[in-house]
Amino acid sequence: MENDLKFARKPYHFGIHLAANFGDLKVKHNAAFAMSDSILSIKSKYGIGFEIGAVISYHINKYFEFRTVPSFAFNNKNLIYQFSDLSNADKKSLPQIYFDLPFEIKFKSEPLKDIKIYALAGIKYGYDIGANFKDRKKDNMPHQLQHDFGVNYGVGIEIHFPLFILAPEFKVFNSVLNIHKKENGVYSKYIDGLRNRTFTFSINFEG
Numbered sequence: 001m002e003n004d005l006k007f008a009r010k011p012y013h014f015g016i017h018l019a020a021n022f023g024d025l026k027v028k029h030n031a032a033f034a035m036s037d038s039i040l041s042i043k044s045k046y047g048i049g050f051e052i053g054a055v056i057s058y059h060i061n062k063y064f065e066f067r068t069v070p071s072f073a074f075n076n077k078n079l080i081y082q083f084s085d086l087s088n089a090d091k092k093s094l095p096q097i098y099f100d101l102p103f104e105i106k107f108k109s110e111p112l113k114d115i116k117i118y119a120l121a122g123i124k125y126g127y128d129i130g131a132n133f134k135d136r137k138k139d140n141m142p143h144q145l146q147h148d149f150g151v152n153y154g155v156g157i158e159i160h161f162p163l164f165i166l167a168p169e170f171k172v173f174n175s176v177l178n179i180h181k182k183e184n185g186v187y188s189k190y191i192d193g194l195r196n197r198t199f200t201f202s203i204n205f206e207g
Contacts, residue, residue: 015055015165015206017069022048023173023198025077025094030192039190040082049075049096055204057106065106073098073126075198079142081187092141092187097130102152114160121153124173126196142188143181148196150175156204164207173198 024044033039053071060066074097081090104122126148130136136143154171173196180194 010059012056012058013165013206015057015167015204017051017053017055017071017202017204019051019071019073019200019202020048021051021073021075021198021200022046023075023077023196025079026175026193026195026197027079027191028178028193028195029190033190036190038084040084041080042082042190043080045078045080045091047076047078049073051100051200051202053100055206057206063108065108067104067106067120069100069102069104071100073100073198077196079187094136094142094144095130095133096128098126098128098148100124100126104152108158111160116158116160117155118158119153119155120171121151123149124152125149128179139185140187142185142191142194143183144179144194145177145181147177148175148179149177150196154200158206164205167204167206169200169202169204171200171202173200 024046027042027044051071051073053069055069057065057067077094077096079092102122102124104120106118106120108116108118128146131144131146150173152171152173154169156167156169159166175196178193180191
C-alpha cells in the first residue's frame with residue numbers, strides 16, 4: 001500500500017515496454033478463389049516476434065489512466081498457398097516491422113498490499129516499415145498496404161516496488177482495416193482481405 005500511494009500522487013509516469021508477440025493474418029477469400037480449380041487453399045501460419053517501446057501514462061484518477069505505448073513491433077507472418085498442380089505447399093514469409101501508436105484507457109482495481117489488477121482497451125494505429133523491403137515488393141509475393149488500424153484489449157497486474165512498478169500484461173490486437181493490396185498476380189488475385197491479429201505478452205517497467 002505504501003508503494004502504491006507514492007506512485008498514485010504523481011499526475012503521470014513513464015516506463016519501458018518489452019514484449020514477445022505471436023500473430024497471423026485473417027484471410028478472406030474472394031469469388032475467384034471459389035470458382036478456381038487451380039488453388040486449393042490459402043492459410044495463415046502464426047509467426048513469433050518481439051516489441052520494444054515506451055510507456056507514457058496520465059493519471060485521470062485513482063482508478064483510470066490514459067496511456068500510449070509507442071513501440072516498434074517485429075514479426076514474421078506467413079501465408080501458405082496450396083495449388084492443385086503442386087504436391088508441396090508454397091510458403092510466403094512476410095517480415096513485418098510496425099511502428100505502433102496505441103491510445104488506451106486503463107482501469108485499475110483497489111490495491112491488495114502493493115498489487116493491482118487492471119484491464120485496458122483502446123485503439124491502435126500501425127505503420128508497416130517492412131512493406132518497403134525488397135523481398136516484400138517482389139512480383140511473386142502478396143503485397144500489403146502500409147497503414148493499419150484496429151482495437152486493443154487486455155489485462156495485467158501492477159506490482160509496486162519502492163523504485164518502480166513491474167507490470168506483466170497480456171493483450172490482443174484485431175485489425176479492422178483490410179491491408180491486402182488487390183493485384184492480378186497469382187498470390188494476390190484470390191484474396192479479398194487480410195487483417196492482422198496479434199497476441200502480446202509484455203513486461204512493463206514503470207515509475
